[in-house]
Amino acid sequence: MHYGYVGLGNLGAACAGCLVRAGFDVTVTDLDRARAEPLVAAGAKWADGAAAVAGAADHVITCLPSPAVTARVLDEIGPAMRKGATWIEMSTLGRDEVLHFASVAAGHGIRMLELPVTGGVHLAARGEITMLPGGDADLVELHRPALEAMGKRIFHMGPLGSSAIIKVITNMLAFIHLKACAEALMLARRGGLDLGQAWHAIAASSGTSFVHETEGALILNGSYDIAFSIDLALKDLGFAMQFGKEFGVPLELAALTQQTYVAARAAYGGEAQSPMIAKLLEDLLGTDLRAPGFPARLE
Incomplete structure (x- = not known):
């Protein structure tokens, strides 16, 4: 499965690195290309911008600093993603924002899985962070191999907004x-x-x-x-x-x-x-x- 990863801050770079080490095909982007260099050296591909990532990958993961940035990135990736693909959002968001973003994604024919994590960047770097997916159970199972590559413990919290x-x-x-x-x-x-x-x-x-x-x-x-x-x-x-x-x-x-x-x-x-x-x-x-x-x- 080919994942796109948008947002390579401390947490995002660590989680994307876990996917690369586990053998997933990963295409990455960030406003600061230097953040991607270790991932590209390890086998990830670089794309110029979120829309390019979305067009190249089967599914897209985002890890972003604020709801405002999430909204902007969703506007970019939504039209470019394949119909029926999954958008996995790892940012910390309010429940109402999650539900709003899921509605916007649905308008593009894509499904959302919220995936906040907890435990700290040091555990994320080791692939041992705790993952808290929220959304449809079939999506959790579809992406469980990727979740297990990034995290040690996985707790499906319920429908979107629960996480x-x-x-x-x-x-x-x-x-x-x-x-x-x-x-x-x-x-x-x-x-x-x-x-x-x-x-x-x-x-x-x-x-x-x-x-x-x-x-x-x-x-x-x-x-x-x-x-x-x-x-x-x-x-x-x-x-x-x-x-x-x-x-x-x-x-x-x-x-x-x-x-x-x-x-x-x-x-x-x-x-x-x-x-x-x-x-x-x-x-x-x-x-x-x-x-x-x-x-x-x-x-």
Whole structure:
């Protein structure tokens, strides 16, 4: 099966690379051609633009930074894709946006499968990220070999729109955990503990979390480099708050965390790494959270 892949940011390049390594025929494009060079060297084909990708491939995967970009790319690929082909959208979107985009795609005679993922770019690079497809069950089965090449665990969440909700939930929890992790590490630091030993103790305790064990290590290194920006975190928290309003669920911790990210954007800029919310606390208290032996990037 020949897949087109549009959008080679941190996540997209990792997932496209998994498809190439698994032996799929893959044609790629991005606004920055340099991002495609490692994939082309590994066996992918390059196409000049999303429409060219759509015309060459059996099915098209997109991984894009915002709903506005998704809308523009869909306008390009929709008329060029083969009737009955599948558009697999891996971007984080709101439920209403997913349903709207699916309707637009249907007007072009193509079917949509939403495919948000969770777990981090480091797991995506290893083909071990968790995949959360939403849409018709037959499409999930049709593309299961590709999903298994890109991810370790696959959870079909239900009809279109279902995956948008669970993806926002998982990201909301990750951001809340990150804020809690920063506060816990600062308590340990100001309490005079060996910070590295404290990190290991927390990791072995009932208070641990995936975020503590991954992003917490990057805080202690001082790189904060999780390959996920403050702006992206605010986008996802905005989706969470919208769902909270729609479903009548008060999201007090999410609201507090959202304000922390707003402050971090004001301090460091929207392109700064999302774990830099910990640096807000470091700067406020004049106390760093460095400890030796922790990685600058997750492998």
